[in-house]
Amino acid sequence: MIEFTVNDMSCNHCVGTITKAVQAAFPQARLEFDLAQHKVRVEDVPGVDEVKKVIEEAGYTPQLEAA
Helix, strand or coil: CEEEEECCCCCHHHHHHHHHHHHHHCCCCEEEEECCCCEEEEECCCCHHHHHHHHHHCCCCEEECCC
8 A cells, every 4th residue: 555645635626636537547546535634545556656646647746655
């Protein structure tokens, strides 16, 4: 599982935008969100850099959490 902090994710619209972008790039991806903590957890994706790029292209600034 890859976990990002996305401090500019502030509402359910943001969650929907990130979900749509990640699943468009990686249809098999599974996502979990903790909106209050600004956390996005992603599973079943090829790698960290690829997912980070997709989230950035959706207009957000993900920061990888240390494992």
